[in-house]
Amino acid sequence: MDGIVLYTLCVLGALGLYLVLRPGGLPIRAVGGLIGLAAFVGLLFLATTSLAGDEGARPGVFFVIFSLIAIASGVKLITHTRPVYSALYFILVVLASAGLFLLLQAEFMAFALIIVYAGAILITYMFVIMLAQQAPDPHNPSARPEYDLVPREPFAGVAVGFILLALLSHMVSGVLRDPPAAPSLEEARVMAWQDLVDMPEQLKAIVLAEQPGVDLAEDAPPQLEATGDGTTALVRYTLADGTAGEPLELTEDALPENIQQVGLALILKFREGQLELAGVILLMAMFGAVVLARKQIELSEDEKRQAAGMRRLGHEDDPEDFHAAEGSH
Amino acid sequence: MTLTLAVMDSINTLTLGHYLLTSAALFVVGLVGFLTRRNLIVMFLSTELMFQAAAITFIAAGRFHLDVSGQVFVIFILTVAAAEAALALALIVLLYRRKETLSAEAWSELRE
Numbered sequence A: 001m002d003g004i005v006l007y008t009l010c011v012l013g014a015l016g017l018y019l020v021l022r023p024g025g026l027p028i029r030a031v032g033g034l035i036g037l038a039a040f041v042g043l044l045f046l047a048t049t050s051l052a053g054d055e056g057a058r059p060g061v062f063f064v065i066f067s068l069i070a071i072a073s074g075v076k077l078i079t080h081t082r083p084v085y086s087a088l089y090f091i092l093v094v095l096a097s098a099g100l101f102l103l104l105q106a107e108f109m110a111f112a113l114i115i116v117y118a119g120a121i122l123i124t125y126m127f128v129i130m131l132a133q134q135a136p137d138p139h140n141p142s143a144r145p146e147y148d149l150v151p152r153e154p155f156a157g158v159a160v161g162f163i164l165l166a167l168l169s170h171m172v173s174g175v176l177r178d179p180p181a182a183p184s185l186e187e188a189r190v191m192a193w194q195d196l197v198d199m200p201e202q203l204k205a206i207v208l209a210e211q212p213g214v215d216l217a218e219d220a221p222p223q224l225e226a227t228g229d230g231t232t233a234l235v236r237y238t239l240a241d242g243t244a245g246e247p248l249e250l251t252e253d254a255l256p257e258n259i260q261q262v263g264l265a266l267i268l269k270f271r272e273g274q275l276e277l278a279g280v281i282l283l284m285a286m287f288g289a290v291v292l293a294r295k296q297i298e299l300s301e302d303e304k305r306q307a308a309g310m311r312r313l314g315h316e317d318d319p320e321d322f323h324a325a326e327g328s329h
Numbered sequence B: 001m002t003l004t005l006a007v008m009d010s011i012n013t014l015t016l017g018h019y020l021l022t023s024a025a026l027f028v029v030g031l032v033g034f035l036t037r038r039n040l041i042v043m044f045l046s047t048e049l050m051f052q053a054a055a056i057t058f059i060a061a062g063r064f065h066l067d068v069s070g071q072v073f074v075i076f077i078l079t080v081a082a083a084e085a086a087l088a089l090a091l092i093v094l095l096y097r098r099k100e101t102l103s104a105e106a107w108s109e110l111r112e
Helices: A003-021 A026-050 A061-079 A083-103 A107-131 A154-177 A185-197 A200-210 A258-268 A274-293 A301-307 A319-327 B002-006 B013-036 B040-064 B069-099 B104-111
Strands: A223-227 A232-236 A248-250
Touching: A003 A026, A003 A061, A003 A154, A003 B013, A026 A061, A026 A154, A026 B013, A061 A083, A061 B013, A061 B040, A083 A107, A083 B013, A083 B040, A107 A258, A107 B040, A107 B069, A154 B013, A185 A200, A185 A223, A185 A258, A200 A232, A200 A248, A258 B069, A274 B069, B013 B040, B040 B069, B069 B104
Parallel strands: none
Antiparallel strands: A223 A232, A232 A248
């Protein structure tokens, strides 16, 4: 990527975001938003043209749509003067990035993201926004608190952010110019079959499904081997009577799906209890939240004694206590 | 799964760069939001935006190297984000009870 053009686009984006952030009339903010979005599109375009020549390698139309929605609603999130709308725009960001995940074939993470973020975390945010809402002024119900209207040091914040963006996109342009080695298509296919080798029970189930009634040997798991360019694989298995069964050819349909791959990686690669550690983090967060948000109630000495089932001080002939004492006889 | 092999070659360096740029821009928007907003709740929403950007980077890089570890990392990011949201929101409720305002500057006397 051309350095000068890259930094000019970053400055343009900074200008756009600054115009949107600073309190001003609607036309100025709209112009700022347009400038910012144009700068982002220009950045993507620059990334596309910097490796021009391969016509088929343009980003897809869905990628452009989802990334524009994500960036635009992110900007709306940080500029909206009502926190409730900010939270709603965050849901839009989550949906757009779930769309990006789908484009990257991470189906499980896409839906987990929607369920966990839009379903759980954002609802908690909504409740806190409702809990911590100041009572509106009866004379002017649409008035917003001053701290929502006026940003803090918008110029310095935008400058810091876009220096970081210039640095990051400079690094990304380095990646574009000198790409890291990615697995070729054939290597990728062979790697995909390796997942199935790591799942012997699944392989056994596939053999049984393809050839019903076959009696597999208990101690010899089926062996899988990718053939040719990796589009198919050959399964060899032993029957219970010790003879080799007829080899089975598998097509790509037999490969594990995304959720199976994620589960397999979680168990095979992260086997030293990382998942349990995540559970402990969540448990500690839950304890922390309960302890923090609990309301402290000050009890008097008498109430404490009563809660402990003891007589109140200075009320030795309290009729209630008297009855209680009598009942115990 | 046929889908996976059919489009396995469709992400190359060029589109990896696009995903990385998108996530960088999203991260910067979140950072600017965290620095400039004065409402505690919106500040923490901005940190969630930064988590999103990190998740997109992880998944795009994992897709590029055809390694699902990137997606497993996003599971842990989701865990940390959920824990952070729970604790941060409990703290915000606590701070709000103390000062009856969500402004971060209500606590600026801590500076001195």
